């Protein structure tokens with residue numbers, strides 16, 4: 001019975017993946033593009049200094065912090081990482097850590113067993129294959145345990161200013177829908193829409209600004225449309 005359920009779930013995942021792979025980004029009218037550009041300009045004016053909220057000093061720390069941020073607030077991650085990096089300051093040190101010790105340190109971020117395993121696995125691979133340095137190439141990053149496209153985009157964008165995509169987290173997903181930029185729900189499909197709608201030079205900042213906007217103004221279930229700087233160009237304003 002369990003094997004049957006497992007097989008069905010595997011098939012469902014494969015179907016979803018195939019659907020995402022085959023998705024072609026939406027086509028946008030000139031008017032939609034102009035509206036999106038106005039929103040971005042207002043976000044830049046409202047949040048001029050916005051940056052990654054995860055505390056880090058280098059690519060290794062940001063990779064680890066981003067792994068921990070899955071299903072967890074940045075504030076909580078920032079409470080945990082000082083001890084993590086004090087005890088294991090380099091990939092080589094973390095690769096030698098006892099899994100149970102890492103689990104204890106990251107416990108409060110949720111899914112701590114998986115996250116600890118990913119952290120140690122990531123550190124091992126970085127030490128053994130990449131000479132102790134987080135690799136820059138997207139394909140290499142994606143081989144690190146616990147690193148999916150979102151984490152890779154965060155690290156490449158924040159550390160090296162490389163924009164190969166748009167980071168789609170829960171805020172970016174929600175606000176992109178409210179702004180009428182996408183009708184999709186799968187992060188990979190939303191990312192394709194955002195890439196098609198916005199010029200590459202704003203991809204990195206766009207995520208930071210939307211995440212900030214989602215925390216300050218366009219808050220889930222209680223958006224403050226009355227004080228929103230992009231309300232004039234938001235089809236969901238006041239809805």
Ligand code: SF4
Nearest residue numbers: 218223225228234237
């Ligand atoms: S107008 Fe309202 S729904 Fe639209 S982005 Fe602003 S806060 Fe969110």
